[in-house]
Amino acid sequence: MTTQSGTTEVSGEPSRGEAREGIDEIHILWISEGMSCDGDTVSLTAADQPSIEDVVLGLIPGLPKVNLVNKVLSPSLGGEDFLAPYRAAARGELGPFILVIEGSIPNQNIIDGDGYWTSFGNDPETGEPQTLNHWIDELAPRAWAVVAAGTCATYGGIHAMAGNPTGCMGLADYLGWEFTSQAGLPVVNVPGCPIQPENFMETLIWVLQHAAGTAPPPPLDHMLRPQWLFGKTVHEGCDRGSYYEQADFGLDYNSPKCLVKTGCWGPVVNCNVPKRGWMAGIGGCPNVGGICIGCTMPGFPDAFMPFMDEPPGGTLSSMVIKPYGAVIRRLRGLTNDMVNHEPKWRHNKRKLTSGFDPRWRS
């Protein structure tokens, strides 16, 4: 099911799974208490193909009935009222559910004592905050599927950058890359800072159709991303590509030409945004005038900073652009490989290795 990502072709239709009983009703338990900005939930509400209301109101054929539990959209007043389904799920008393995690997972192991980096509700017995880690430990093993929404949850993202004090990491780093859910699926990663609205809805729909028994499992690449969404590079979908081909580069941001010299990482980043637009085909990054900063990538942000400088190798590939061919593809493959790896400080060990120094000034 996994293939090497990068500029490789998206594989053809995956083989059909065994015929199985479908699920009629499923809960989506969404937790946004990771280290995040909640931008993925907000982004989700921008999707229109389909929209979240369409899914919740049962307007999409072939899906189970969906009960969405999300703090931002919840009509409940909050507190225990809102937490009830999470508590039921932790006790094993809630029907099949998809656990969606938003935000990176802090390393609680580096804290001595009773402190916490982030919590979600309180322990009903003691009144003490319950950490995000507690909830993941309780819910992930019981979940029918586990989905990581956004780059923070998939690979750590901004909050896991060098020098961070929380030692946070992506969900697969936390659960282990070999983790499988009740349905036998690995963590389904939908990166993006934030998620491109339709990319997320589409992945969710595929997972829901799989639950209903009407689709095989979604095809994922080696970083557990949906292949059909992340199999190509930004560059391959960019409408400034013909300028690149003619070695015609913008030298500052006033230009409609290729942005590689002003910081665009498009050639080696897996993302479909310039092709797809941001919402309803509108917006995007290099196509509108924004450099690609690699926000969907495991190496984001450190591997791409400083953002406003030409990427290393950019000059080389832009100079030898004319004898374009196998050599470039290979070089680019190497860089793509590099940015498709996470920094090694993203782990759940007892030591903080992100480079944070509380007395950094001395």
Next chain:
Amino acid sequence: MTTTDARSTGRKPAQIVDMSWDPITRIIGNLGIYTKIDFANREVVECHSTSSLFRGYSVFMKGKDPRDAGFITSRICGICGDNHTTCSNYAQQMAYGVKPPKLAEHITNLGEAAEYMFDHTIFQDNLVFVDFCEAMVKATNPGVLARAERTDAPRGDIHGYRTIADIMKAFNPFEGEVYKEALKVSRVTREMFCLMEGRHVHPSTLYPGGVGTMPQPNTFTDYLSRLMRVIDFVKKAVAMNDDVFDFFYEALPGYEEVGKRRILLGCWGAWQNPDVVDYRYENMNRWGKAMYVTPGIVVDGKLVTNNLIDINLGLRVMLGSSFYEDWVNEDPFVTHDPLGNPVDMRHPWNQTTVPVPQKRDFDGNYSWVMSPRWYHPESGQHLALDTGGGPLARLWSTALSGLVDTPYVKATGNSVRISLPKGESLPETTLEWHIPKWSNTIERDRARPYFVAYAAAMALQFLEEAMGMLRDGDTKVFENFEVPDDAIGCGFHEAVRGVLSHHLVIRDKKIANYHPYPPTPWNASPRDIYGTPGPYEDAVQGQPIFEENGPDDFKGVDIMRTVRSFDPCLPCGVHMYMGKGKTLSTVHSPTYGANHG
């Protein structure tokens, strides 16, 4: 109502119940509200607000390339990331000494206008208004709903609903007409945003020195046609909100006390005037006053200052109940501002953030949020300013200053007049927001749809000016710059829910210190070193309870309305956290209640 009766006939022995809501729903971020409620006298006697999330932007920005600051700080907030990018670019432009081309300012202003329209709409109609919708009012004040069914909506000719209850029904989550329409409008306004800034939430085309957005005629006509498609929705929203809020005052006498606090409002100004702004600190008073929302600090209804230099120098970041080490004995980064004024050790330029995770203790440290305050030279007090959820302070400060005078928006000294053109079904309309009697829950909420109208009106002006420039062939949108070895900068802006500042110190071309102060740390702050509660705490503490349910099935809707009226958005608390709600224990403590009598 029982509440008013109880108050007028003297106090009963207190019956205090601990109640908490953690996490609070329909907000962004982790917020917890912990209260003690006196059910005998139907009022809240104590409130603590807490946030349980720490992320550490001001920590991991250190040592990074300053040009990356806007891209990184965008990620502080998943709903107003662009406000952060914009504010960061303002601060960087001061530090680099660069002034973006005029057209870039128009494009940024148009992006910000679309953001205000989007964010206030989705927040008010899909999150806040759920607390006033039919389903919620039925569950908390059935008597009020019955009355709403009998009450004709005075502005029905504008919005088309016959009774107040019909409006409330239209706001029922996922099913009501207005709820669904608001989600659609929030998409159209986000498309407008994406035309200017590439992506929503985290924009892709904003840079220090300008924007990368390709200005073409269709960039602006695509925006204009969408704006005109939603303009009638905006007029209707103002009318519907006015109807429901006026009805609440009438149906529940005394409701003005809900969420009321002393008038202590701060606004840092929004939308630069491209003809005046040069980003030089020395001229900040001049270009600050030229902004299209006027900055200002309003205390007890009076304008204390609208000078951004005074505002800047008065900022103080206090500890007292937060999980951090104090930095007061560190070396200051900035001892004097560029005009030679001394800069306090508690000013954001001099702050050092060292997190110390620890047990939550409501008698000690209980939040990851710090306590920003504004030092008021006249009284010597550290004021716990609030933002009124954003629009209340913006409209109040702009109205009092009387400086904004444009074809579509005019400040009169005690009101703000907003003109919107003819739309699909409604004629040209002039709306007028008047300074209210109170800074309370309902007025915070009421100001919001008016500000959506304000943003729509300003967008029309920016569009006209941008189109004019384009037709004159002036399409430059970016100005080059050098990052200096050493510099300082500050940016002042309005995030959707209120004041936003970024303070930056550069040494050896790297970030030596960076502190963003968004609205929620102001509003959600815990008690500071002097014991002064933060605005949520202060607004909830002492407020009456109108909900008809008793302690056993109490929902806390009046408290939640107050908290949500501030448009809480905790990812920006750091920086912050919160959230949950049920009776924890019943404490009969008459002396406690007596103290708060």
